[in-house]
Amino acid sequence: MPDLAAPGLPVLGLDADDTLWENQVRFAAVEDNFCGLVAPWVEAEAARVALLDTGRAYIRHHGYGVNSFILSMVDTGIQLSAGSITADELGLILSWGHDLIDSPVELLPEVADTLAELADTHRLLLITKGNPTDQLKKVTDSGLAGHLWQVEVVAEKDPASYATVLERHGVDPTRFLMVGNSVRSDVLPVLAIGGRAVHVPHGLYSALEEADCPELDGFDVPVLDRLADLPGLLADWPGPARDDPA
Ligand SMILES: [Mg+2]
Incomplete structure (x- = not known):
């Protein structure tokens, strides 16, 4: 030693x-899930741009990492769906955050x-x-x-x-x-x-x-x-x- x-x-x-x-590959997979979740309202590329913009704002307030990422998806989902995203769908986003933290x-x-x-x-x-x-x-x-x-x-x-x-x-x-x-x-x-x-x-x-x-x-x-x-x-x-x- x-x-x-x-x-x-x-x-x-x-x-x-x-x-x-590995790190970014896990975040990219969740981002793909998010794009699928908001597909009824926007196309994937628009969802990625919106998530990036919101993410920058959350990082300024909450710092880098999984917490800002999850909050950004919740906020972006609400915005892109004009408030019609369901509680179950928001709960799904939160579960992705827990999965990120708990993944080996x-x-x-x-x-x-x-x-x-x-x-x-x-x-x-x-x-x-x-x-x-x-x-x-x-x-x-x-x-x-x-x-x-x-x-x-x-x-x-x-x-x-x-x-x-x-x-x-x-x-x-x-x-x-x-x-x-x-x-x-x-x-x-x-x-x-x-x-x-x-x-x-x-x-x-x-x-x-x-x-x-x-x-x-x-x-x-x-x-x-x-x-x-x-x-x-x-x-x-x-x-x-x-x-x-x-
Ligand atoms: Mg690095």
Whole structure:
């Protein structure tokens, strides 16, 4: 077992949803169910646009995650049906929310072995956004908690929130490396505070996450097909997080 508190080890930031385990595919399936539910009133594409607009408003008030998603569907269903959606149908939407929260964590390929390997050489700092109760439950259910040095659930993954988290844990941003599937949330804000990032794309993205997101052309950001390639990359990629640990 590595000494998870070993101060000499560099700190490696890890995203959770769609980096360590499947997430968006579950939300996309529920969204498809929602489109079917409101099909008597609107076509699927119009339902998706309305749900996205409402979702943005709910995230501003309630944060990211399953709670905002469910509230958005309830509100959007009422709007699109002009109030004629039934109580049973609203109850069905709520049940989809419970199913999302209760569904088992599905690790992406080779994640468990990769984190076990990375934990020997790095202090692993998981940084995720969403509903804290849901996110922390997923960390526990994932079986990965024993490899993690710290877990942070933040309201937004922007430069300020990364800076706050790193300061709280005594990590110099210039020695910090973040790994995740989202350019918007895991790469750009870390570069903005002087850190480094590795992009591990996932095939499926929410419209909220990747809308209007710039390309990575011109940035020194490695792109990996799978997380299992990360230990090899870190061994061959000189940088302060590896060569000059805090
Ligand atoms: Mg993610």
